[in-house]
Amino acid sequence: MPYTASALPLDQLNHWQQIAFLCALGEHSLPNYQLFSELCDSGDPAVLRQNLNLLWDCAAGIQSAKNFEKQVDLLEENTPNPTHFDSYGARPALDSCVLISAALSCAMKASLDDCQSASILSLATVAEFLEFSGALETDSDQPAPLQDQDLYQQEQAFQQLVCDRLLAHKTPTKAFIKQLRELAHNDGVSHIGISVD
Incomplete structure (x- = not known):
């Protein structure tokens, strides 16, 4: 696969940093699920x-994970099966659920495996x-290089920035988590450019 998490220093993240990294990916993808849910009811x-x-x-x-098994069950109940929908949007919506499931x-x-798998996903x-939207199509038989696409570069840069900020903070603070959350929220625009606002 052309996408890999190997360049990220994920092995340097401690437990709270792993959770925050996965939260950031889940937050960044949430509009994909929101739009799918709205359009497909x-x-x-x-x-x-x-x-x-x-x-x-x-x-x-400020929150323990002792009751998160219930949250996993609720998430599974709301996770779409793309084979049941004609809409392409079911696929990124599923990916959003998988990211949040990894965080839970x-x-x-x-x-570390959850972080690496989520990064790649x-x-x-x-x-x-990009493939679905036709952004990789060219006049030749060869598709446009994935690494040259703005959205792909932006996602790589986002993941790197999240890692860098996490590694710069040894202990979590409410202020830092708020800043990271705002970064991941990205004014309500997802990593594939989806917004429901």
């Missing part, structure tokens, strides 16, 4: 929003969107 974005609120608080150290799992038990969502 399926799923409840409020469940994903609640999950992220709890996860951000967990990263900040990591909150209950630290996991988030990049793959962008790559698949």
Whole structure:
């Protein structure tokens, strides 16, 4: 695959930083689910929003993860199966659920694998969107290089920035988590350019 998490220093993140990294990816992808839910009248974005609120608080150290199994169950109930929908939007909506599920799992038990898999998935969502939208089409038989696409470069830069900011903070503070959350929210625009505002 052309997308990889190997360049990111994910192995240097401690537990709260892992949770915050995954929260950032989930927050950044949330508009994809919100738009899918609105257009297809399926799923409840409020469940994903609640999950992220709890996860951000967990990263900040003001929320325990002891009851997160219930949140996992609620998330699964609202996770779309793309084969059941004609809309392409079901796919990035599923990816959003998978990212938040990884964050919930990591909150209950630290996991470098969850971070690496989520990083790759988030990049793959962008790559698949670029392919679907025709952005990779050229006049030749060869598709345009993925690495040259703005959305893909922006997602790589976003993940790098989140890692850099996390590694610059040894302990979580409410102020820092708020700043990171605002960065990931990106004025309500997702990593594939979706906005429901």
